[in-house]
Amino acid sequence: xxxxxxxLIAMAALLLQGCTESIAAQTQAGTEPLPHVLVHKxxxxxxxxxxxxxxxxxxxxxxxxxxxxxxxVKTRVGVPAGKGSCHTAEVGGYFIEGxxxxxxxxxxxxxRPDAKGLVLPGMPxxxxxxETPDGRSVxxxxxxxxxxxxxxxxxSH
Ligand SMILES: [Cu+2]
Numbered sequence: 001x002x003x004x005x006x007x008l009i010a011m012a013a014l015l016l017q018g019c020t021e022s023i024a025a026q027t028q029a030g031t032e033p034l035p036h037v038l039v040h041k042x043x044x045x046x047x048x049x050x051x052x053x054x055x056x057x058x059x060x061x062x063x064x065x066x067x068x069x070x071x072x073v074k075t076r077v078g079v080p081a082g083k084g085s086c087h088t089a090e091v092g093g094y095f096i097e098g099x100x101x102x103x104x105x106x107x108x109x110x111x112r113p114d115a116k117g118l119v120l121p122g123m124p125x126x127x128x129x130x131e132t133p134d135g136r137s138v139x140x141x142x143x144x145x146x147x148x149x150x151x152x153x154x155x156s157h
Contacts, residue, residue, distance in 0.1 A: 007123040035109065037062045037096075040073045048087040050129030051099050058102030060091070080149050083119040094118065095145075099127035104141070104142050104155045114146040118154060 028089020039056055041048035043066040055062050067073065073088050085098025092109050095117035108118060111113035119142070123130050143151040 011062060019101070034060050034106075036060075036089045037089050037093040039064050039087055039089045040067050042066065042068070045086050047099070047123060047129045050131070052126035052129075053088060055089075055105075058106070060102065060105075067150055078116045078145065078149060079119060080145060080151060083121045083143070083145075083151065085119070085121060085123055093099065097121075099123060100142050101128050101130050101155075101157060108144075113144065114147055116147065116149070119143050119151065120146055 010147065037050070037060045039055075039062055040050055040125055041052075041064065052064060056157050070086075070088060073095070074084055077088060077090065079095065079097045083097065087098065089096040091105065092112075094108060094115065096105060098120035099119065100118050100120045104118060108115075120127060120140060121143075124138050124140035125137075127140055140157055141153050142155045142157070144154040145151055
């Protein structure tokens with residue numbers, strides 16, 4: 001009889017330990033996992049791959065889709081005229097145009113503003129994926145694209 005209750009206590013202890021471990025794992029991974037990122041890009045775009053690597057290092061799961069013509073994608077998601085860059089991504093219901101830093105995308109996903117997405121027009125030197133061998137960079141501003149396609153400054157780097 002005594003040995004049986006000891007066995008029960010040991011089993012309960014194991015169960016408790018199991019619970020504690022799974023809670024610890026959840027906390028470590030963060031409360032909400034980062035959403036899946038779908039990137040549309042041209043097969044031969046090198047700086048696009050640089051940005052994909054930057055996003056993966058930041059913890060995003062990135063799926064890459066190579067397309068010959070980017071125009072239909074940009075039109076569909078709503079990239080404003082003159083604000084385009086080399087690649088267009090979709091994440092959490094927003095679009096991300098160009099070499100936008102992952103930190104801005106994480107902020108977008110936590111704040112969830114009423115907007116279509118973020119744009120970083122052109123390909124500014126020093127932005128993620130546009131690093132230069134000598135470390136040169138230019139200041140750049142990521143813009144938020146509102147529901148009507150209007151842009152407002154979102155983050156300066
Ligand atoms: Cu680029």
